[in-house]
Amino acid sequence: MTCNNCNNCNNCNKCNILLLAVILLLSTAAAAANVQLQSKPSPTTQLALDWLEQGKLSGTVILQRKTLKGLKPDGFRIERTPQQTAILSPTDAGLLYGAAHLLRLQAQGLTADTLLTENPEHDLRLLNHWDNLDGTVERGYAGKSIFWPTYDKPHLLEYARRNAAVGINGVVLNNVNASPRMLTTEILNQAKTYADLLRPYGIRVYLAVNFSSPAVLDGLKTSDPLDKQVQQWWQKKARQIYQLIPDFGGFLVKANSEGQPGPMDFGRTHADGANMLARALRPYGGIVMWRAFVYSPSDPDRAKQAYIEFQPLDGQFLDNVIIQIKNGPIDFQPREPFSPLFGAMPKTPQMAELQITQEYLGHANHICFLAPMWEEFLADIKHYAHYTQQLAASRLRAIAGVANVGTDPNFCGNLMAQSNWYAFGRLAWNSSLSSEKIAREWVAQTFGTSPRLSALVTLMCQSREAVVNYMMPLGLHHIFAEGHHYGPQPWQNNPGQRADWQCVYYHRADTQGVGFDRTQATGSAATAQYPAAFGNLVENINTCPDKYLLWFHHASWTHRCQTGRPLWDELCYRYQTGLQQARHMLQTWNALQPSLPAADFLDIQQRLQTQVRDAEWWKDACLLYFQTFSRQPLPDFVEPPIHTLDELKAIRLGISNYENPSRQLLNSKR
Ligand code: GCV
Numbered sequence: 001m002t003c004n005n006c007n008n009c010n011n012c013n014k015c016n017i018l019l020l021a022v023i024l025l026l027s028t029a030a031a032a033a034n035v036q037l038q039s040k041p042s043p044t045t046q047l048a049l050d051w052l053e054q055g056k057l058s059g060t061v062i063l064q065r066k067t068l069k070g071l072k073p074d075g076f077r078i079e080r081t082p083q084q085t086a087i088l089s090p091t092d093a094g095l096l097y098g099a100a101h102l103l104r105l106q107a108q109g110l111t112a113d114t115l116l117t118e119n120p121e122h123d124l125r126l127l128n129h130w131d132n133l134d135g136t137v138e139r140g141y142a143g144k145s146i147f148w149p150t151y152d153k154p155h156l157l158e159y160a161r162r163n164a165a166v167g168i169n170g171v172v173l174n175n176v177n178a179s180p181r182m183l184t185t186e187i188l189n190q191a192k193t194y195a196d197l198l199r200p201y202g203i204r205v206y207l208a209v210n211f212s213s214p215a216v217l218d219g220l221k222t223s224d225p226l227d228k229q230v231q232q233w234w235q236k237k238a239r240q241i242y243q244l245i246p247d248f249g250g251f252l253v254k255a256n257s258e259g260q261p262g263p264m265d266f267g268r269t270h271a272d273g274a275n276m277l278a279r280a281l282r283p284y285g286g287i288v289m290w291r292a293f294v295y296s297p298s299d300p301d302r303a304k305q306a307y308i309e310f311q312p313l314d315g316q317f318l319d320n321v322i323i324q325i326k327n328g329p330i331d332f333q334p335r336e337p338f339s340p341l342f343g344a345m346p347k348t349p350q351m352a353e354l355q356i357t358q359e360y361l362g363h364a365n366h367i368c369f370l371a372p373m374w375e376e377f378l379a380d381i382k383h384y385a386h387y388t389q390q391l392a393a394s395r396l397r398a399i400a401g402v403a404n405v406g407t408d409p410n411f412c413g414n415l416m417a418q419s420n421w422y423a424f425g426r427l428a429w430n431s432s433l434s435s436e437k438i439a440r441e442w443v444a445q446t447f448g449t450s451p452r453l454s455a456l457v458t459l460m461c462q463s464r465e466a467v468v469n470y471m472m473p474l475g476l477h478h479i480f481a482e483g484h485h486y487g488p489q490p491w492q493n494n495p496g497q498r499a500d501w502q503c504v505y506y507h508r509a510d511t512q513g514v515g516f517d518r519t520q521a522t523g524s525a526a527t528a529q530y531p532a533a534f535g536n537l538v539e540n541i542n543t544c545p546d547k548y549l550l551w552f553h554h555a556s557w558t559h560r561c562q563t564g565r566p567l568w569d570e571l572c573y574r575y576q577t578g579l580q581q582a583r584h585m586l587q588t589w590n591a592l593q594p595s596l597p598a599a600d601f602l603d604i605q606q607r608l609q610t611q612v613r614d615a616e617w618w619k620d621a622c623l624l625y626f627q628t629f630s631r632q633p634l635p636d637f638v639e640p641p642i643h644t645l646d647e648l649k650a651i652r653l654g655i656s657n658y659e660n661p662s663r664q665l666l667n668s669k670r
Helices: 013-029 043-054 092-107 153-165 185-201 213-218 228-244 270-284 302-313 371-385 387-393 415-429 435-447 451-471 503-507 532-539 546-552 567-591 598-630 645-650 661-668
Strands: 060-065 076-080 084-089 115-118 124-128 170-172 204-209 250-253 287-291 321-326 350-355 398-402
Touching: 043 060, 043 092, 043 153, 043 185, 060 092, 076 092, 084 092, 092 115, 092 153, 092 435, 124 415, 153 185, 153 415, 185 204, 185 228, 213 228, 228 270, 250 270, 270 287, 270 302, 270 321, 321 398, 350 371, 371 387, 371 415, 371 435, 371 451, 371 532, 398 415, 415 435, 415 598, 435 451, 451 567, 451 598, 532 546, 567 598, 598 645, 598 661, 645 661
Parallel strands: 060 084, 124 170, 124 398, 170 204, 204 250, 250 287, 287 321, 321 350, 350 398
Antiparallel strands: 076 084, 076 115
């Protein structure tokens, strides 16, 4: 554990004295808003003091570094008496989080309990930036990279503040599709600049690395992890990094996935690759986050492949390796069951990877609050995969979110999307928080506490289900347009390409029914990878929740859903409901105009209008297409389609220009 004062010692004498000075100074004198400090506190405690002062927190607040039983390093205790409020924490970062907590309460018109203790559930709460060195952001909808090729200091510091305010304490600075150039001296020096700027906010930097770096950067004959020279190359690189960045967090690796190099290129395993990097980082306390997002065709069902590749490696990873797993077994769909890998590797630390950026949820055009999706996932892995117990016993407790941040002045492409960044941080701290509580907190801090704004909280909490309904209800998945993943293309079926890159592979519609049979009885047996309680539940079509029906079953068009409706009617009902929910969101927003800043109101209003048109598009495209298989009329409750299937099939959106002329059709007939 490094000391918080200099970040590179183990509580040396020098640092102990410094810490003592800060404690005395803060505990005897530091009423946040009105006390003159006689000597400098640490940069982190100074930030806490600044926040409290700027937040005009009423009364006297004392910050005190203190080790208390039951407090984790980043945890804090708040003790409130009529005279003063004390924030106590073993670390400066904990004091900062405590200050943020007080401000969060104040923004909601609340005061702290007389005694409250907060500990983070995950020690490492990380953002993953999919930022490329040329400034583009993979799946980014909020402008360019905030790191590459250059940065704007005020924007970066505000980004840091927002992270720290929700407890995010680590950032991976670059895309998992990593350029080997990331490890050049020039780029590492730039990473050092970011590490220095982010450090006061309690944020460490991490890098995504390309497994072929030794060969590509320095001409080694191989990047085989069992090769001595390769091992030495990584050791030397680690030494160089830690000389520049003493508190460097570690590496994130996407290996043997979607064309990225990895140990399997040399006949080695993921464990061989991860352990080689882990050995290089270990002397400095660094970790390796090794992604399990792999889908080599080891099985005809893509949903099974990561489990097949990783589960047998349980117990083979060194203790500074953690396996990073996307929440679902496919790829950040609007709704997926949890990945069966969770809980299936009891001897290996695991971390969840959530996607904050809305790759599959309407980019920055659709308003979709993601906390309900994450709440559902977290509840499921707690219930079925014993996540809480596993976390408690784990050597490394971490969680990551793929960032939705860019150079846009509002960071996230639109103001409402900031709520997802906020929600990720809050859930990383405490995964038991409800979506509703998080939404309430965010609304209060963003727009104030007018009682009318409770309608916005409701809108947010319902928005994810609306998106699922108009895009992919009942367990449908991956029927997006290829490439940019915006808009429907359930008919996509490119001859000669990988089967599992085609939409028809996922929905398997035919005249009998629709859905992917993943049962043991008749299908791919993906259900067998799950803990029995979940596997049995979804194996049986009569007990499988409707929300996962077509994920696990090829259900007949006449199958009676749990609502009592036959499948075709239910599908129609969901798409129609999704459209109505999108319209309702727009109406709710319109009614909130007096309570909202004008520019934000108009910007989100326009996006909601687009969202309604897109919901019509999804409904028409999917129902007309699936109707060619069900051969049944649209029930009366479904609005007649605005567009024909042929017209909708003709829409071709560019990968980077999805607002191109072919989209005009969606407006033209309204
Ligand atoms: C960073 C999906 C996305 C890719 C992403 C990949 C991953 O395939 O579409 O953009 O690449 O997941 O998570 O590695």
